[in-house]
Amino acid sequence: MHPAKFARLMRVAIIGRPNVGKSSLFNRLIGRQHALVYNKPGVTRDCLFEKAEYGGFTFEVVDTAGLDDGVDMQEDEAEMRKAGPQMKASGIGRWPAHLLTEALENTSLVVKSSDLVLFMVDQRVGLTPLDWQFARWLAMKNKPTLLISNKADGNVSPLDENLANISVTGMKDVKKLGLGEPLHISATQNEGMSELIMHMAPIIMGVDRKNRQISTEWKSEEERRLRLLILGRPNVGKSTLVNALVETQADEKKEDFVPLLVGPEPGITRDPVSVIFEHQGQQIEVIDTAGLRKKGKTMQHGDAIDIKTSYASLKRVPRADLVILLLEINKQTGLLTEQDITLATEVIKEGKAILVAVNKCDTLSKEELANVKKSSPRILNMCFNQLGEVPTVFISSQNRLGLKQLMTEAISLHEKSRTKLSTADLQRWVHDIKRIGKMSPPTFPNLKFARQVDTKPPTIVLTCSRSVRSTTAYMAYLTNDFRRTFGLDGVPLRILLREELSQAKKQ
Ligand SMILES: Nc1nc2c(ncn2[C@@H]2O[C@H](COP(=O)(O)OP(=O)(O)OP(=O)(O)O)[C@@H](O)[C@H]2O)c(=O)[nH]1
Ligand SMILES: [Mg+2]
Structure with a gap:
């Protein structure tokens, strides 16, 4: 997805069934509300790739689509492809059948190219058959994986008997997923994140050694x-x-x-x-x-x-x-x-x-x-x-x-x-518009000189000797003439009239 930008950063993919909170964790790691988060399944469709700077590490994080119930995540990829159209859609996430197949292939590509997978389940709901299918599918990919149990709001310490809700029964077999001990977090409440980073650290450091030196180069590439x-x-x-x-x-x-x-x-x-x-x-x-x-x-x-x-x-x-x-x-x-x-x-x-x-x-x-x-x-x-x-x-x-x-x-x-015009060119334009301008200003402001004060969009301040009362038509005329003179078709321009302060006013 980001061949040039991120190829050299370690890639962390967040995988899991719909609505477990993948996008919330993604947003938490990148530090802004980037992915749309909504309390219905099936919102994210395309995989999202962003740079995360979290806990002192820099890595790429990928948010993936949560594929819906009904998919038979066959161990054979070809079988998976065939299974795609049978996936059901629910909530607002009505997936056209052909997209499910493609989305599944995309998730597969992401996992393949990732250095670490965060496999997420929802502690409040407990494990569903789809979690099991996803886990089995992931196990075949041979990728370092951390099991994340999300929505543990207020319960981020390891799951114990004190958790008096559905999650206890729903999660009792979590270790049988074969993905190790779960890490309990609440992505929305920002709980359990340091524990998560601690577990990610050895894997990040293993890959990161070769990436460290590129971070400054990466930054300047980003600016250009x-x-x-x-x-x-x-x-x-x-x-x-x-x-x-x-x-x-x-x-x-x-x-x-x-x-x-x-x-x-x-x-x-x-x-x-x-x-x-x-x-x-x-x-x-x-x-x-x-x-x-x-x-x-x-x-x-x-x-x-x-x-x-x-x-x-x-x-x-x-x-x-x-x-x-x-x-x-x-x-x-x-x-x-x-x-x-x-x-x-x-x-x-x-x-x-x-x-x-x-x-x-x-x-x-x-x-x-x-x-x-x-x-x-x-x-x-x-x-x-x-x-x-x-x-x-x-x-x-x-x-x-x-x-x-x-x-x-x-x-x-x-x-x-991002044109930057020279003062000489701007003065020539002011001179011409005064001499051969086709439209007289409403209260002739006596244009004196022009200065470019900004680019993107080019912003010009036109200084006049008297107080200015311009009309929209006159401003449009000035803007069009400026655009034509400097060949700026397609570019919005900002021309501002300013009265020159007299010596008396300046003092
Ligand atoms: N004939 C023709 N069809 C095209 C062309 N570009 C896209 N399409 C078709 O137009 C349809 C919509 O394409 P998308 O790329 O999904 O359109 P989009 O603007 O991203 O759509 P949304 O994400 O739904 O807003 C698909 O069926 C494409 O195959 C084109 O150049 N020629
Ligand atoms: Mg589109």
Whole structure:
């Protein structure tokens, strides 16, 4: 999944049936609320990979999907694959059958590439048949494993007769799982964590020796990394695009890649998932997100998980360098829908540049595609006029078409968004706008000079000699002229007018 970023960090996978608290432990170890946590089974779908710095150790931790009851975890992988479609779905975690097979394969890949597995059971519920099946399956993988008994709120000391609840009967056979003594923790209450780290330490240290030296190098790589956030409606092909971008890399760069789950059902991706790969010597982090549904629809279905996933997707905007707004060619809805415009507005508000990628071009004839290409600039410019001419690429994630151009445009747009203009260039622009500007300011503010005070987005302070009362139209005019002059299409700009303080005012 993170071939470039984490290949050299020790990998710890959290495995277990649904709703035992894997995501809570994951969040606890990485120190923030990253994975969606909800008190129903089946929330996490894609495996999540993050760096944890906990108890003085640095390692990679992986949250995996809890696969549901009914799966016959056959010892033979081929049998497991066949068993996939028979898995039942429950609660909010309605899994399309084909996804269960893929998710199970992904969990298998994660275990294979991990150095340590934390196998989690729920102390309050006790052991279920699925715990036994998982444990048997894990035993065949020959991986160092720690057995974690979670939800031991207030009871983190080793299980004893004083525990007067269901867990006593439910857990009495826990040692027969063959995974050693359980470690009792409460991930949500932060109990038993030091004990857990103490048990992880010898294994971490065994692997970590060779990793120690890389931590500084890792940090600088992280700082230089280009973060591309993919947003779009459900089912437009976001996860397919991420898989395609990684899969077109050279073999050694996609080692350990765990593909994202894709399928024709809308709403497959839940948690934002980040994947790192190297493109022409530059580290790229692509973040796949849950498709954003129409607000009305989300509310109407009263589906709390939809609200949570939409929120989690938008929460990623501030940390992104650039947003790829993925659209789908759809003969019914046309190129842009209301949701896309709402999304773009949120992104522009955050000052992030937008690259539009139009997916599923393979579904159109040559003629149809030519027509879409011809009409799209007009439609996009009308809707995103604060960005000038939004850079647009036409792709087919499924057929791996247009991906090179997508990356070239993304890198170029990122460069533009962090443009630092020289004072001389800015002064020339001020001079020209005063001399040949086509629009007079409402109360002529007498522009004096311009200073760039920030990048990402480029932020310009224009100093004027008199108090300023600008109109929206005048500001839009200045912004557009600035964008055209410096070739900043697709980049949100911030131009601020400031009155120059007179000597008297300064004193
Ligand atoms: N024809 C065609 N189909 C595609 C293309 N890209 C994706 N698909 C299909 O579109 C469907 C949705 O793809 P996903 O990648 O799961 O879409 P998503 O945007 O991640 O969906 P959510 O996670 O549900 O929001 C799948 O059936 C894909 O096979 C493409 O370029 N061409
Ligand atoms: Mg998806």
